[in-house]
Amino acid sequence: MFDLILKNLSRHITLTPEEAERFTSYLQRRTLRKKQYLLQGGDVSRYECFVNKGCLRTYLVDDKGQEHIVQFAIEEWWTGDMYSFINGRPSLYHIDALEDSEVFLIDRPSWEKMFVEIPKLERFYRLLLQNAFISMQRRIAENMSLSAEERYANFQQRYPHFEQRLPLKQIASYLGITPESLSRIRKKMVKG
Amino acid sequence: MFDLILKNLSRHITLTPEEAERFTSYLQRRTLRKKQYLLQGGDVSRYECFVNKGCLRTYLVDDKGQEHIVQFAIEEWWTGDMYSFINGRPSLYHIDALEDSEVFLIDRPSWEKMFVEIPKLERFYRLLLQNAFISMQRRIAENMSLSAEERYANFQQRYPHFEQRLPLKQIASYLGITPESLSRIRKKMVKG
DNA sequence: CGTCTATTTGAATGTACTCAAAAGCGGTGG
DNA sequence: CCACCGCTTTTGAGTACATTCAAATAGACG
Numbered sequence: 550m551f552d553l554i555l556k557n558l559s560r561h562i563t564l565t566p567e568e569a570e571r572f573t574s575y576l577q578r579r580t581l582r583k584k585q586y587l588l589q590g591g592d593v594s595r596y597e598c599f600v601n602k603g604c605l606r607t608y609l610v611d612d613k614g615q616e617h618i619v620q621f622a623i624e625e626w627w628t629g630d631m632y633s634f635i636n637g638r639p640s641l642y643h644i645d646a647l648e649d650s651e652v653f654l655i656d657r658p659s660w661e662k663m664f665v666e667i668p669k670l671e672r673f674y675r676l677l678l679q680n681a682f683i684s685m686q687r688r689i690a691e692n693m694s695l696s697a698e699e700r701y702a703n704f705q706q707r708y709p710h711f712e713q714r715l716p717l718k719q720i721a722s723y724l725g726i727t728p729e730s731l732s733r734i735r736k737k738m739v740k741g
Numbered sequence: 742m743f744d745l746i747l748k749n750l751s752r753h754i755t756l757t758p759e760e761a762e763r764f765t766s767y768l769q770r771r772t773l774r775k776k777q778y779l780l781q782g783g784d785v786s787r788y789e790c791f792v793n794k795g796c797l798r799t800y801l802v803d804d805k806g807q808e809h810i811v812q813f814a815i816e817e818w819w820t821g822d823m824y825s826f827i828n829g830r831p832s833l834y835h836i837d838a839l840e841d842s843e844v845f846l847i848d849r850p851s852w853e854k855m856f857v858e859i860p861k862l863e864r865f866y867r868l869l870l871q872n873a874f875i876s877m878q879r880r881i882a883e884n885m886s887l888s889a890e891e892r893y894a895n896f897q898q899r900y901p902h903f904e905q906r907l908p909l910k911q912i913a914s915y916l917g918i919t920p921e922s923l924s925r926i927r928k929k930m931v932k933g
Numbered sequence: 934c935g936t937c938t939a940t941t942t943g944a945a946t947g948t949a950c951t952c953a954a955a956a957g958c959g960g961t962g963g
Numbered sequence: 964c965c966a967c968c969g970c971t972t973t974t975g976a977g978t979a980c981a982t983t984c985a986a987a988t989a990g991a992c993g
Contacts, residue, residue: 681874
């Protein structure tokens with residue numbers, strides 16, 4: 550049951566069997582049906598989330614009612630609204646399932662406790678955040694310097710499996726363009 | 742000399758005098774003249790950097806020769822190219838001084854050592870990255886959902902002091918628009 | 934099978950861009 | 964201290980890429 554998440558930890562740190570045992574005791578398993586919310590904008594995010602199976606999206610809705618996807622999370626990704634989780638303030642984001650999914654959740658008290666009881670996790674989380682930070686930075690840079698077409702080409706290259714798995718509309722939203730635009734870009738790229 | 746950086750640490754963790762002493766022993770002080778590089782694209786980033794005085798920018802240059810600012814860093818901000826620093830790969834970014842500045846640098850060996858010798862720093866860095874991650878995420882969301890004018894208004898509100906300190910050209914580059922566009926936006930906002 | 938949503942296509946529109954030139958500002962050296 | 968040079972900012976005109984709105988087609992799900 551905890552194979553994947555323990556494998557994920559082992560990418561950065563090595564836990565003793567006891568520590569692993571303790572760590573997994575903090576986790577709550579939850580299944581989500583397609584379209585089910587994990588977090589709704591306005592609520593306080595009570596969990597950090599590890600995706601064991603399926604696919605979630607984090608998005609916000611602007612005043613015009615348009616959705617903008619900030620992040621996808623598939624198997625072995627972590628997600629959640631860190632800001633709301635840490636500060637206890639209402640979240641600006643919605644998180645829901647794009648497929649039937651299975652996740653592990655950690656609530657705030659467990660979160661605090663686990664860093665105290667297993668200090669190695671501080672390192673794990675630092676490294677996780679480091680990587681997330683790096684890819685965010687790159688995404689910002691790309692959003693500023695590349696055309697929609699180039700951004701899409703990069704997306705395909707970087708996340709080849711997302712391509713088949715996600716509907717066009719979601720990808721468009723992630724890239725910050727309209728579905729119509731992405732449809733045209735695809736058509737053009739097939740011909741080109 | 743180390744007042745500011747120790748104050749910065751104390752926002753998240755409490756060091757004993759000995760630990761503080763040890764921590765500062767890792768630091769190298771360096772002054773930068775306006776326009777001086779801390780890091781040039783293509784080089785490997787050898788330092789993480791704390792700004793004690795002045796202002797730096799991190800930017801990349803696209804194929805058309807255009808600069809895109811990913812981050813500003815003024816007093817009490819940390820900066821650097823985390824990706825290059827960690828992975829030892831050439832950096833995509835340039836970092837230089839927009840004003841005469843004074844910084845403290847930590848090189849990679851010291852960086853590794855300090856986390857081992859002062860494990861509390863893992864926590865500090867995790868929290869630092871957590872905040873950085875949160876604001877990156879928000880920036881991505883804003884870049885996607887807001888018009889140039891709204892992004893500028895947010896920038897003014899969030900970083901009021903940057904407004905007077907930074908030339909229009911640099912702000913435009915940070916917002917992902919041309920100087921011409923920002924000039925027009927400003928004109929419009931004064932009238933409106 | 935029918936309904937609802939996603940995707941495609943077309944036409945008109947708009948926001949921000951490019952290119953060009955003038956005006957403003959700041960730093961440097963005579 | 965002033966004049967000059969280079970860079971920044973402003974303004975104008977034309978353009979391009981992506982958007983909006985609308986409608987048709989395709990696909991998914993109950």
